[in-house]
Amino acid sequence: MDILLSFYLFVLGAVLGSFFNVVALRVPLRESIVRPPSRCPACGARLKGRDLIPIASWLASRGTCRHCGTRVSPLYPLGEAATGLLFAWAYATYGWRPETLIGCLLVSLCVIVTVSDIRYMLIPNRVLLVFAPILAIARLWAPHGPIWSHLLGAVVGGGLLLLVALLSKGGMGLGDVKLFALLGGIIGLPQIPVALVAACLAGTIVGLLLLATGRVKRKQPIPFGPFLAFGALLAYGYGTQWIAAYVSILS
Ligand SMILES: [Zn+2]
Known part of the structure; x- marks a missing residue:
């Protein structure tokens, strides 16, 4: 197993995991996943580049908002870390094969529904509807x-x-x-x-x-x-x- 590739997949997973958190928290509320940009839910301060580094930003601010000091849910860094680790796990399990892509898609779906279900007690239909055809095509292909x-x-x-x-x-x-x-x-x-x-x-x-x-x-x-x-x-x-x-x- 290539260490560098594992690390790359971990970073890719953590970055995507940050986006999956946004999807999981906004889609059930029928909000757009691109607009508006992320803000602190307590004080409304717009999050800048340094606030958006997966896992590291949360650790650096000790789990609080830099502006108002309100606690930021550990669900965010946990979702990012879990996605990163599970992407690396998919690669460790299946190697450099199409199956790893399916593994990463499966991990992505699992992370989004987990965050939505913990936060809102529901699994968004729209997330399932987006993943179903992508996964079906990927499965037919591999x-x-x-x-x-x-x-x-x-x-x-x-x-x-x-x-x-x-x-x-x-x-x-x-x-x-x-x-x-x-x-x-x-x-x-x-x-x-x-x-x-x-x-x-x-x-x-x-x-x-x-x-x-x-x-x-x-x-x-x-x-x-x-x-x-x-x-x-x-x-x-x-x-x-x-x-x-x-x-x-x-x-
Ligand atoms: Zn704040």
């Missing part, structure tokens, strides 16, 4: 397995979550169902149930931790999109090996 496994992945992913949504009577939104159908189409059939298991495990652990630390109350809904995204990325990177290991234990 299939991971047979095409039917991707089509079935979408059907099984969407179907499983639709079942959960119907059983939970509104506990899970249709945004989650659509997201998981799209994720299923990208990562394919044997992997998508693995993604759901990983998402449920992560959701349960984090939910219990939030409950134990008093960050959320009983019966308070927590967004499930971030866990679906997390599960899909894990299954995308390691699902094949996990399934092989599981089968070898059984046989």
Whole structure:
């Protein structure tokens, strides 16, 4: 693995991650993603070049606005760092191949829906509508397995979550169902149930931790999109090996 290329992908990811934060925070409010330029939500000061360096600006100002001192959410640098690290991870996992581009697109989708879902408890339709055709074309261009496994992945992913949504009577939104159908189409059939298991495990652990630390109350809904995204990325990177290991234990 080329260190320089990994570093380049990290920087590219962090810069794009900064844009993904804007997309994730503005699209649900039906605001433009290019205008107006970024401002401090508290004092309205326009952010300049030195305020817009991914991760570094937030660290340099110790997580506050340079003008009014209001706390800036750690969601911003976390989204940037996560995108950078996951771009580098996609390259480390798949090397210099078309699959890495699909991996980076998948990471991009996952970061945007995670930030939107944490902030607004919703997964924007418009983000899914932009990513779906791009990912479908990328998948046709560089299939991971047979095409039917991707089509079935979408059907099984969407179907499983639709079942959960119907059983939970509104506990899970249709945004989650659509997201998981799209994720299923990208990562394919044997992997998508693995993604759901990983998402449920992560959701349960984090939910219990939030409950134990008093960050959320009983019966308070927590967004499930971030866990679906997390599960899909894990299954995308390691699902094949996990399934092989599981089968070898059984046989
Ligand atoms: Zn300010």
